[in-house]
Amino acid sequence: MLSVIKTLQGKRWSNWARTFESNPEKILYPSTIAEVVLVVKEASKQKRKIRVVGAGHSFTRLVKSNDWLVSLDLLSGIEQFDEASSTVVVLAGTRLFQLGEELGEAGFAQENLGDINVQSIAGAISTGTHGTGLEFGNISTQVVELTLVTASGEILTVSKEQNTRFFKASLVSFGSLGIIVKVKLKVIESLVYEYRSDKIQYSNFEPNLERYINDNRHFEFYIFPYSDLVQVKTMNKTERKPQQLFFHHLNSLILENYLFLVLSEICRWFPRTCRVISRLSAKGISKTVVVAKSHELFATPRLVKFREIEYSIPLKHFKQSLQEIRAKIEEKKYKVHFPIECRVVKADDIWLSPSYQRKSAYIAFHMYKGMPYEEYFRDMEAIMQKYEGRPHWGKMHTLGKKELLNRYPKLPDFLAIRKELDPEEIFLNDYLKNMMDEE
Known part of the structure; x- marks a missing residue:
C-alpha cells in the first residue's frame, strides 16, 4: 500500500550540524494527509517506529531512527x-x-x-x-x-x-x-522595521540591559569571549519606506559566513588564536541601519557549521548569569571564538515550553565543528542549571528524566497524554524514551 508514496531505502541520513547520523530502513515522503495516515497505519501494522524530520536543524538525536523516517517536505504550502x-x-x-x-x-x-x-x-x-x-x-x-x-x-x-x-x-x-x-x-x-546593529563596551551595556529589553520591540545581543565589546541588535517599527537589501544580505553572507568560516578554520587548526580572533570579530562589527519588512530581517543565513547548547533562565537572573559566564571564560581560558547569543522571550502556559510561566532570558553557546566542546559546554550548562535553566529542546543538553521533572512541572501530565495517544510508543526513539519515559 505504501507504493504510492515516494520512498527512499538504504539512504544514510544526518542532521544539518552532523552531530549524528542514522540508517533508517525507509525515508518516506507523503504528499497528502491521507498518505500520512497510510504511513502511520502501516507502521503500526508492521510494528515499526516513526520519527518525523523537517529541516534537520535540531542538534540532538530527536529524529534519529533506524526504522521509518518521515519527511513532510512534500506536504507544504x-x-x-x-x-x-x-x-x-x-x-x-x-x-x-x-x-x-x-x-x-x-x-x-x-x-x-x-x-x-x-x-x-x-x-x-x-x-x-x-x-x-x-x-x-x-x-x-x-x-x-x-x-x-x-x-x-x-x-x-x-x-x-x-x-x-x-x-x-x-x-x-x-x-x-x-x-x-x-x-x-x-x-x-506586515510591519516595516528599522534594524540597528552596533557595538558597545560591556561596562556601558550591562547597567542599561533592562532599558534595552523594555524599550525595544525586538532586542538581542552577542557577547564575545575575551572581549569587552558587545554587539547589540534592535528592531523597531518605523514609518520609513523599505529599502533594497541586496548589499545587506551580501555583507552578511561574506562577513558572517565566508570570512567567519576562514577565521573558524584558523581557530580549529591553531586553537591558541581563539582569543585574538574573538576580539578581532568584536572589533570588526560596524554600525548598521537597515529598513525592511520583518520577514526579511529576522533571519540570517548560517553556512558555518557548529555545535550548540541553549538554555532558558528566569529573566531576573540575566545579569548575574552573564557575569558568571564572562568570569568563567576568563578563568578556564576555553578555546572558543564563537559569540554567545542572548535573547528574551515572554512567559507562556505551554507545558513543555522553556518559557513556561516565566519571563525568560535565552543564552546560547556555540563551538565550531571539529573543535572540542565538552568542557566548555559542561561548565556553561552548570551555570545555566544554577539559575533554574531549561534546555532548548532542539539544542544539545545533558539533562535526564530526574532533572527534567524538576524543571518542567507539567511533564508528568504530558507523559500521561503521550501514553494515552501513543500506547505502543510508535513515535518514540531511544533518545526520547531514555530522556522522558516515566518508567
Missing part, C-alpha cells in the same frame, strides 16, 4: 488564508522562509521569528523555536489550532475549543504525540 480573522492554515512541511514570503505578498507576517528560517513550521513548533522580544512568546504561542495524525491513524484537531485537554501538551511535543500535518496560526499585518 498555505492551505487557507483568512484576512478577517488574521489567521493562516499551513501544511506542516512548509518552511518558515516560504511562509514568510507568501504571507508578505498578502501584506501579513508572523509576529516573531528566530534567526534561522529554514525549519519547517511543524519542526519549529515542536521544539519551541523562538525569536526575541519581551512582548512575544516562542513560535508555538502563535498556534491557534493543530491537526495531528495519532498512532491509531486518527486525524485529531486540537485547539482551545476542540480536544482542549491535549492542546497545551501538543504545542511543544517533539513529534511524540503524533504527526503534525496542519497548523492554523495567528498572524499580523
Whole structure:
C-alpha cells in the first residue's frame, strides 16, 4: 500500500550540524494527509517506529531512527488564508522562509521569528523555536489550532475549543504525540522595521540591559569571549519606506559566513588564536541601519557549521548569569571564538515550553565543528542549571528524566497524554524514551 508514496531505502541520513547520523530502513515522503495516515497505519501494522524530520536543524538525536523516517517536505504550502480573522492554515512541511514570503505578498507576517528560517513550521513548533522580544512568546504561542495524525491513524484537531485537554501538551511535543500535518496560526499585518546593529563596551551595556529589553520591540545581543565589546541588535517599527537589501544580505553572507568560516578554520587548526580572533570579530562589527519588512530581517543565513547548547533562565537572573559566564571564560581560558547569543522571550502556559510561566532570558553557546566542546559546554550548562535553566529542546543538553521533572512541572501530565495517544510508543526513539519515559 505504501507504493504510492515516494520512498527512499538504504539512504544514510544526518542532521544539518552532523552531530549524528542514522540508517533508517525507509525515508518516506507523503504528499497528502491521507498518505500520512497510510504511513502511520502501516507502521503500526508492521510494528515499526516513526520519527518525523523537517529541516534537520535540531542538534540532538530527536529524529534519529533506524526504522521509518518521515519527511513532510512534500506536504507544504498555505492551505487557507483568512484576512478577517488574521489567521493562516499551513501544511506542516512548509518552511518558515516560504511562509514568510507568501504571507508578505498578502501584506501579513508572523509576529516573531528566530534567526534561522529554514525549519519547517511543524519542526519549529515542536521544539519551541523562538525569536526575541519581551512582548512575544516562542513560535508555538502563535498556534491557534493543530491537526495531528495519532498512532491509531486518527486525524485529531486540537485547539482551545476542540480536544482542549491535549492542546497545551501538543504545542511543544517533539513529534511524540503524533504527526503534525496542519497548523492554523495567528498572524499580523506586515510591519516595516528599522534594524540597528552596533557595538558597545560591556561596562556601558550591562547597567542599561533592562532599558534595552523594555524599550525595544525586538532586542538581542552577542557577547564575545575575551572581549569587552558587545554587539547589540534592535528592531523597531518605523514609518520609513523599505529599502533594497541586496548589499545587506551580501555583507552578511561574506562577513558572517565566508570570512567567519576562514577565521573558524584558523581557530580549529591553531586553537591558541581563539582569543585574538574573538576580539578581532568584536572589533570588526560596524554600525548598521537597515529598513525592511520583518520577514526579511529576522533571519540570517548560517553556512558555518557548529555545535550548540541553549538554555532558558528566569529573566531576573540575566545579569548575574552573564557575569558568571564572562568570569568563567576568563578563568578556564576555553578555546572558543564563537559569540554567545542572548535573547528574551515572554512567559507562556505551554507545558513543555522553556518559557513556561516565566519571563525568560535565552543564552546560547556555540563551538565550531571539529573543535572540542565538552568542557566548555559542561561548565556553561552548570551555570545555566544554577539559575533554574531549561534546555532548548532542539539544542544539545545533558539533562535526564530526574532533572527534567524538576524543571518542567507539567511533564508528568504530558507523559500521561503521550501514553494515552501513543500506547505502543510508535513515535518514540531511544533518545526520547531514555530522556522522558516515566518508567
